Amino acid sequence: MSGRFLTDSPLPFCGGCGHGLVVRNTAKALERLGVSPLDVVLVTDIGCHGIIDGHFLTHTVHGLHGRAVALAAGIAAGLPETKTVLVYVGDGGAVIGLQHLVEAAHHNFDMTVIVHSNMLYGMTGGQPSGATPCGYRTPSCPAGKAEPGYDLCQRVHSAGAASARRVIGKGDFSDVIVEAMTTPGFAMVEVMEHCSSYGVKHNPERSLEAIVRDAELSMEPLRNPVTKPFRIESRGEALSLLAIDPIDRRFRAGLDRRISILLGGSAGEGVQVAAETFARAAIAAGLSATKKGIYPVTVGVGYSVAEIILSPEPILYAAAITPDLVALTSLDGFKYYQRVITEMRSGHILMDEELPGPVTNATVTRADIRRPAGKRGAALYALALLARQHRLFPTAALVEESARGRLAGKLDISHLLSQPDKEDA
Numbered sequence: 001m002s003g004r005f006l007t008d009s010p011l012p013f014c015g016g017c018g019h020g021l022v023v024r025n026t027a028k029a030l031e032r033l034g035v036s037p038l039d040v041v042l043v044t045d046i047g048c049h050g051i052i053d054g055h056f057l058t059h060t061v062h063g064l065h066g067r068a069v070a071l072a073a074g075i076a077a078g079l080p081e082t083k084t085v086l087v088y089v090g091d092g093g094a095v096i097g098l099q100h101l102v103e104a105a106h107h108n109f110d111m112t113v114i115v116h117s118n119m120l121y122g123m124t125g126g127q128p129s130g131a132t133p134c135g136y137r138t139p140s141c142p143a144g145k146a147e148p149g150y151d152l153c154q155r156v157h158s159a160g161a162a163s164a165r166r167v168i169g170k171g172d173f174s175d176v177i178v179e180a181m182t183t184p185g186f187a188m189v190e191v192m193e194h195c196s197s198y199g200v201k202h203n204p205e206r207s208l209e210a211i212v213r214d215a216e217l218s219m220e221p222l223r224n225p226v227t228k229p230f231r232i233e234s235r236g237e238a239l240s241l242l243a244i245d246p247i248d249r250r251f252r253a254g255l256d257r258r259i260s261i262l263l264g265g266s267a268g269e270g271v272q273v274a275a276e277t278f279a280r281a282a283i284a285a286g287l288s289a290t291k292k293g294i295y296p297v298t299v300g301v302g303y304s305v306a307e308i309i310l311s312p313e314p315i316l317y318a319a320a321i322t323p324d325l326v327a328l329t330s331l332d333g334f335k336y337y338q339r340v341i342t343e344m345r346s347g348h349i350l351m352d353e354e355l356p357g358p359v360t361n362a363t364v365t366r367a368d369i370r371r372p373a374g375k376r377g378a379a380l381y382a383l384a385l386l387a388r389q390h391r392l393f394p395t396a397a398l399v400e401e402s403a404r405g406r407l408a409g410k411l412d413i414s415h416l417l418s419q420p421d422k423e424d425a
């Protein structure tokens, strides 16, 4: 199945910016390949080029400056070859993360890297990058750069890239992107551009072609013999990122719309495993579910919270921006979500009766959670109370799922589920 790859929103770049042409050529190449947008992962990073990710209807991941290739390497290593991993970086990010580029080429990670090579840092006002050619003028380098820039294509070629090719970013170059995307393993396309806001103004007398020619940047395709792309499965070290235990649909859910749930508790109190068990139980009842865990790097202390989304439809956007339901089992979780619950205009907050009273327009229910469930059972019990009260799915699914998973033999909340909740006035 193919489909549209871009939203209808106007592209976010300055008029005349070459980044827009890269985007349109990428979309055209994807259409020509006939892949589904949901089989494509676009990894971007900081820079003007990276602000495009909200416009793509593919999966998108946005990383730190210069780190898109490293992120994409992890993704490509864990995905099957039926998926397409695309990377957008600027010439700034490409040089800041040069070792990542070189390693990705060397290990032949299965990805296509498109460098938006506008010869400067666009987003921060036009400083030269490590790839800016000698003599090219920018606002912070008005006399022209003193040293030559890195030849990015040569660098990745000598590291072993299956394919590396430079193009002038004008007109239709979608065939070059198609060729890179159909190359097994690491392929890079460096698209030479002029930043219309900072580059053209400071180099008015020189065409893009002349700048590239004077810098002796070759347009010749560079190839290495085809070798097997790096995949974790193929080395037998671990399973694919997509390999999870199948969950049988044994129950029927009552939920008829997408809802988001926040669970706030403390480190060491089973918050993450409770949220995961809850999400699995929802799936066992026929729903789609996502779970995201958030906790400090010092995992044994402080807050531990989770965002869960449930929906009768597939979940294509897994962020819980405005929560519908919140369960709070400890002071750490309460403090973490204090601002969120203050801003809630509706929805339901279920909290342990020992916690302070929140300021919120949501409905608040206090219940005796920690005392009967114990600190390690409080999170699962609170989620069970929400499932029952809002008829999300049968709590029997939760009891059964907790008896099967990582909680097996350690936690049984079934005897607690008859206890009444206390409603706030």
Ligand SMILES: Cc1ncc(C[n+]2csc(CCOP(=O)(O)OP(=O)(O)O)c2C)c(N)n1
Binding pocket: 046, 047, 048, 049, 050, 064, 065, 066, 089, 090, 091, 092, 093, 094, 116, 118, 120, 121, 122, 123, 124, 129
């Ligand atoms: C590690 C790091 N260093 C510096 C910055 C500041 N910074 C933000 S955008 C940018 C320049 C981006 O230039 P480029 O990657 O070429 O992309 P463009 O904006 O030209 O598309 C810089 C230096 C940052 N965000 N992170």
Ligand code: SF4
Binding pocket: 012, 013, 014, 016, 017, 018, 019, 048, 118, 122, 123, 194, 195, 196, 197, 198
């Ligand atoms: S500042 Fe330059 S790179 Fe950034 S959007 Fe504008 S023209 Fe493009």
